[in-house]
Amino acid sequence: MTYLAKPTLHHPDLPTNTLGYTRRDYEGAVSTLCAGCGHDSISAAIVRACFELDLPPHRIAKLSGIGCSSKTPTYFLGNSHGFNSVHGRMPSVLTGANLANRDLIYLGVSGDGDSASIGIGQFAHAMRRGVNMVYIVENNGVYGLTKGQFSATADRGAKSKRGVVNIDSPIDMVGMALELGATFVARSFSGDKAQLVPLIKAALTHKGAAFIDCISPCVSFNNHLGSTKSFDYVREHNAAVNKLDYVAGQKEITVDYAPGKVELVTQHDGSVLRLRKLAGEYDVTDRIAAMEYLAGHYAKGEVVTGLLYVSLDSPDLHDYLNTVEKPLNTLDDSELCPGAAALQRINAALR
Amino acid sequence: MSGTVKINDFVVKFANINGSGSASANALFARSIIRMGVPATPRNIFPSNIQGLPTWYEVRVSEAGHLGARDGVDLMVAMNPQTWDRDVASILPGGYLFYDNTRFVPEEKFRPDITVIGVPLTSMCNERYSDARLRQLFRNIIYVGALSALLDIDASVVEQLLSEQFHAKEQLIAPNLEAFYLGRKWAIENLDCPIGLRVRRATTVGERIMIDGNTAAGLGAVYGGATVCAWYPITPSTSLAESFTRYCNRLRIDPATGKNRFAIVQTEDELASIGMVIGGAWNGARSFTATSGPGISLMQEFLGLAYFAEIPAVIFDVQRAGPSTGMPTRTQQCDLISAAYASHGDTKHVLLFPADAHECFEMGAQAFDLADRLQTPVFVMLDLDIGMNERLTSPFDWDDSRRMDRGKVMTAEELEAGRDFGRYLDVDGDGIPWRTYPGTHPTRGSYFTRGTSRDEYARYTEAGRPYQRNMERLLRKWETAKSYVPAPIRRDAAKPARYGAIYFGSTADAMDEAAGILAERGMALDLLRVRALPFADSVMDFIDGHEKVFVVEQNRDGQLRSLLINEGDIDPKRLIRVLHYDGTPITAQMIVGAISAAFAPAPARELAQAAE
Incomplete structure (x- = not known):
């Protein structure tokens, strides 16, 4: 299997964004995942979100671990640096990269095996540190590349394609992200582009740890009767709490929903999240209430989706560490090396 | 009996209880000797414990400048009843025992061939201080006072040291001085001062500074331009990351904004440490971690990635005795193989071997240039002996025209x-x-x-x-x-030598001293101190040029020897193991003993080899 190049010929009428890029400029190599894989829909949503946000593709760094989901950064943002690291350890590599240059946008892509099983520790600590990033878990409840074993997000009682019943309790990544202090928490479904694209856009413009748990059925190993991560199951049990429109900061905001039904949330960069409430008075800024709501609906067998929690103006890891505004990887000798005179003073104090 | 007479050449060992506040008093003792111009080398021998277990502090006084450990104790300051018997047993015949005679110690607990010096430390403290903690802390200063009189140490240097130590907390100077003179006067009035062991002013300390390798390496990382440090606490490396933090807070704050030109993260484990280092280095920031053997074990998968993906990561490995938890507070040079070939698949890593604090600073800075130029992980291999013990070393220097070499980065x-x-x-x-x-x-x-x-x-x-x-x-x-990488340093014997010795890192001081003793006894030995892996061709030339080569190191399996054989295709028979690995630092006496056997007449040599 070698790298597959995409044809570089573009349709002359492809629309461009304000930077003059077409959507094709945000794409990557041809996907080698199975036809119909939910992950490819997420890749397409990332491409669309970045295109629509007018992000310079090279200012995004995409990082992943190991697994089907972690292969996807090859299939989007071909002009961005990418890093396919080791299994379950993308969060630490991303954290280090973020420390080195706070000016880039960090997009971490992982799976449920990569983040909930082998990488649960690094996932947890990246969330609690408030690393400024978008962390997407492409969650299918199963190991694809090793052919169908359960991951730690598989529901107890779910049945594998071979008929094995999962006996372990599932890890709810959204609940953990809320608990650990992520400042943007959402859940979506790879089959719902209308919901997913605005969520990714909102996450990309959020300052702090933004987490999206995206249920992404595995067409080869987890899309059968008895699975709780199949297209049919998720569609039947999806309980969206809101419908999000992402409005860039410069645009005028027009409220076209009945009062009380729409919530406007302004982010630190001036962009506005316009949320049409679908579930009563669900308040996206109330973390404790969100945790209760999720737990209650999980017990009823429902998969709650939408923007579940957002905290505005939260500090990120660089704020906590009080680092200089200039990226650390651009500091020069005069800014880093204290020089011979300082060393002589140190010598003198050691005699 | 009359005790041994030794001027500026003896070993004093303090037996204390961990957590009793003895460390600063003992350091004051060692520094006072150095201030008199006489090299003194302290070594902490401490347990993996916060409070209560035995701890020792050994000071080798050597005007000749031998900084390696030496067997045998000339003066034992026995402050720990738990270890009394073995402490007394470790005193050389003719040596001295200093103890607190407040409580009666039965006659059979002493030895007839040593001089016993009793000072009623506890009763002096109880009389002077009412607070329990003060009694304990000042008891230590009181014994420093008594020892100063017994060993003929100038009171003025101790006064000077105390005023420097407490220049920020001046109210502490007077009570410390009082305690010091309490002990000193009591000794002058009640004991025969000085004893046979004496400190006499000398000039062999020179311009040298006193610092431990971890602190020096942390400072080296500051000078080397490191901006990202991700680390997980583990003995004996912790103080390296802490040194980097301390020096950054002093030297790396942007004066205009008060913001940090560095990012230090204490991670959840060593996997996260090396992951962050790899992420930071991939993204162009000089990044490092500090760890010890168990941490290296945890980092294996990531180290393979860094090798194959060609990421410039710097890893300080302050080695301790393994395997597993091993002896976490004892020294060894035992991670060479696990670092050199870290990870699965075919890997080879660059290792640097600093021999003292000066080189810890130098290589601590140079490692970042090497990592960037070579785009690969670089390990700086310290060990507990040089990492955690303060020692005299040549002063640090820096050329202000030097610039970071970031290697091949396309703009x-x-x-x-x-x-x-x-x-x-x-x-x-x-x-x-x-x-x-x-x-x-x-x-x-x-x-x-x-x-x-x-x-x-x-x-x-x-x-x-x-x-x-x-x-x-x-x-x-x-x-x-x-x-x-840093070239090996060769030092040939005064006359042509059939045998050579290869060594590295913290073995250097003992090896230098051993070579001197061997030369005096007519055994000529050429020396080669390797300072890095990969080995320069001159290392293999050195082996080729000698009939046999001793490989002197502090581990059980002869790890440097294995690397030489493997990397240089050397016939194993030509490399003779000289191994020390009981957790204590290697001594010149041990090396002399092992090498002398090979110089001995044939039958003796065969015996020695059979024993090996």
């Missing part, structure tokens, strides 16, 4: 001008490709970093030939590294 301008960029393309023939930092150019120079095989342009491939080409290029890079 936006070069990319814009159309220069061909292949992340793994060997355009210069040295095995080192060019890299770009993320975010450099809108449409050129981006690439995908992965642990999976790829071609010269970083495109994923599982084809055999590109994989093999890449693995062979990594070997070319290894060859290039030989001329970049």
Whole structure:
């Protein structure tokens, strides 16, 4: 299997964004995942979100671990640096990269095996540190590349394609992200582009740890009767709490929903999240209430989706560490090396 | 009996209880001797414990300048009843025992061949202080006072040291001085001062400074331009990251904004530490971690990624005795193999071997240039003996015209001008490709970093030939590294020598002393101190030029010897193991004993080899 190049010929009428890029400029190599894989829909949503946000593709760094989901950064943002690291350890590599240059946008892509099983520790600590990033878990409840074993997000009682019943309790990544202090928490479904694209856009413009748990059925190993991560199951049990429109900061905001039904949330960069409430008075800024709501609906067998929690103006890891505004990887000798005179003073104090 | 007479050449050992506040008093004692111009080398021998277990502090006084450990104790300051018997037993015949005679110690607890000096420390403290903690702390200063009289140490140097130590907390100077003179006066009035062991002013300390290797390495990382430090606490490396933190807070704050030109993260484990280092280094920030053997074990998978993906990461490994938890507070040079070939698959890593605090600073800075130039992990291999013990070392120096060497990094301008960029393309023939930092150019120079095989342009491939080409290029890079890393230091005997000795790191002081003793006894030995892996060709030339070569190191399996055999295709029979690995620092006496056997007449030599 070698790298597959995409044809570089573009349709002359492809629309461009304000930077003059077409959507094709945000794409990557041809996907080698199975036809119909939910992950490819997420890749397409990332491409669309970045295109629509007018992000310079090279200012995004995409990082992943190991697994089907972690292969996807090859299939989007071909002009961005990418890093396919080791299994379950993308969060630490991303954290280090973020420390080195706070000016880039960090997009971490992982799976449920990569983040909930082998990488649960690094996932947890990246969330609690408030690393400024978008962390997407492409969650299918199963190991694809090793052919169908359960991951730690598989529901107890779910049945594998071979008929094995999962006996372990599932890890709810959204609940953990809320608990650990992520400042943007959402859940979506790879089959719902209308919901997913605005969520990714909102996450990309959020300052702090933004987490999206995206249920992404595995067409080869987890899309059968008895699975709780199949297209049919998720569609039947999806309980969206809101419908999000992402409005860039410069645009005028027009409220076209009945009062009380729409919530406007302004982010630190001036962009506005316009949320049409679908579930009563669900308040996206109330973390404790969100945790209760999720737990209650999980017990009823429902998969709650939408923007579940957002905290505005939260500090990120660089704020906590009080680092200089200039990226650390651009500091020069005069800014880093204290020089011979300082060393002589140190010598003198050691005699 | 009358005790041994030794001027400026003896060993004093303090037996204390961990957590009793003895460390600063003992350091004051050692420093007062150094201030008199006489080299003194302290070593902490401490347990993995916070409070209550036995701890020792050994000071070797040597006007001749021997900084290595020495067997046998001339003066034992026995402050710990738990270890009394073995402490008394360790005193050389004719030596001295200093103890607190407040409580009665039965006659049979002493030895007839030593001089016993009793000072009623506890009762003096109880009389003077009412607070329990003060009684304990000042008891230590009181014994320093008594010892100063017994060993003829100038009171003025102690006064000076105390005033320097407490210059920020002046109210502490007077009570410390009072306690010091309480002990000193009591000794002068009640004991025969001085005893046979004496400190006499000398000039052999010179310009040297007193510092431990971990502190020096942390300072080296500041000078080397490190900005990202990710670490997990583990003895004996913790104080290295703490030193970096302390010096950054002093030297790396932007004066205009008060913000930090550094980022230090205490991680959840060593996997996260090395992960962050790799992420930071990939993104163009000089990044490092400090750890010990167990941490290296945890980092194995990531180290393979860094080797294969060619990420410049710096790892300080302050070695301690293994395997497993081993002896966490005892010294060894036992991680050479696990660091040199860290990870699965075919890997080879660059190792640096500092021998003292000065080199810890030098190599601590140089490691970052090497990592950037070679685009590979670089290990700086300290150990507990040089990492955690303060020692005299030559002062640090820095050339202000020196600039960070970031290696082959392609800029936006070069990319814009159309220069061909292949992340793994060997355009210069040295095995080192060019890299770009993320975010450099809108449409050129981006690439995908992965642990999976790829071609010269970083495109994923599982084809055999590109994989093999890449693995062979990594070997070319290894060859290039030989001329970049610190060269070995050779010192030939005064007369032609049939035998040579190879050693590294903290073994150097004991080896130097041993070579001197052997030369006096007519056994000529050429010396080669290796300072890095890969080995320079001159290391193999040295082995070729000698009938037999002793490889002196502090581990059970002869790890440096194995590396020499493996990397240089050396006949194992030509490399004779001289191994010390009981957790204590190696001594000249041990080396002399082992090497003398090989110089002995044939039958004795065979016996010695059979014993080996």
